[in-house]
Amino acid sequence: MKRLKFEYRTSVKFDGEVIDHGFLLRCIPKEEERQHLEYYRLDIWPETEVKVADDFWKNTTVQGIIVRPHRSFGFNICGEVTVDLSRPRKTGHPIFAYPTEYTQTSPAMEALTERLLREAFGDVRQVCTPQQPEEEQANALSKALCLMNGLYDIFEYRQNVTRTTTTAAEAFALGQGVCQDYAHMLTAMCLYAKIPARYVAGFMLGEGHTHAWVEIFSEGSWYGLDPTNNLMVDETYIKLAHGRNALDCSVLRGGFKGNVRQNQEIYVHVEEVE
Template sequence: MKRLKFEYRTEVTFDGSVIDHAFLLRCIPREEARQHLEAYELAVNPETDIRIERDYWGNTTLRGVILPPHNCFGFKVSGEITVDLARPRKLWHPIFSYPTEYTQTSPAMEAFTEKLLAGDESKDGKNALSKALCLMNGLYAVFEYRQNVTRATTKAAEAFALGQGVCQDYAHMLTAMCIYAGIPARYVAGFMLGEGHTHAWVEIFSEGSFYGLDPTNNLMADETYIKLAHGRNAMDCSVLRGGFKGNVSQSQDIFVHVEEIK
């Protein structure tokens, strides 16, 4: 069990004024068996009323609307959380056995998955975790982390064909490959120890429990990972979504810091 301190802030700047700005945030860590939010503080700028709800997957969502003109929007969440992987986990939802448009395999991905599993001792299907680790190791060996070559809407098969991408692409591809191999898998968004940006990884279901796999770093997710949201793909876990009135361009700055409390 680890106790972690976290800070997450995002600042969106517009090059002109916008109005009627509606937004949906998933910026507060989930409350579930593996992690407990001890305390947190939230600030949204410009200030507005916030409605806190849970979505279909149990992720905490914040909804609000800013009506007056403004040229920036931001939020900050900070707090402390306890992560304990020894706690019991819930049963998996059958929907995590089916691909979406973002986690659909291509023939090339299917051939790659079959090749990787052909040499795995657990190919008989008795150990889903071992199979998933084999797939993660193989994907990490051939895929290159590179920014600005994919988009938020890039699908798993498209990223695989490119051979390059970011953590969202790694997570979509591993989810797709696991589902193709008969392993229930879901996409996860959150933070990991250190300083940087939000992160994405995968949780697979094996022998009664979910296990986190981080294909970007070729690691199993441990108690230094904080989950914000999980779902079928990145669209289910988007941290910031919204719309506004105004013909403007925008830029975004993100900062994440996670440290262990001794």
């Protein structure tokens, strides 16, 4: 078990005034079996009333609207969470067995998935499904790790070559991308192999930006895999949200009236509390 202190700040500046600015945030760490939010403080500017509620995936959302003219918008959240991977496990949901437009495989991705599993396990047809008994799902985690290792070997981390709307197949064809692309691709490959998988957004120990990874369902439990770093997720990661893809987990969404350009800065810091 680890106790982690976090701070997350996003600041957006506009080169002119905007009005009727509606926003939806998923910046509050998720409360679930293995993660407990000890406390948090959230500041939003310009100050406005907000509504805190759960979305379909039980991720905490913060919604609000700023009607008056303003040239900047931002929020800062800080607090502490306790992460304990030994806590009781959670059952799967059948919706995480099916791809979305962002997690569809291409023929090249399918060929790689089949080759990796064949080389490591022989018969690629021997994959798990959510309906199979737990004893038949024993290889789901090892298969997902195999796919993650193979993806890591051929894909290059590079910023500014993909967009927030880039699909798994598009990123795979480029051969380069960021953590969102890694997570979409691994999710797609796992789903093709009949391994239930979901997209996760959150933080990891250190200083930088938000991060994305994957959770797969095996032997009655969700396991986190970080394909960007080729690591299993441990107790130094903080989850904000999970869903079918990045769109379900977006930390900041919104819209406003105004013909302006904007500049966004993000800061994340996570440290372990002794």
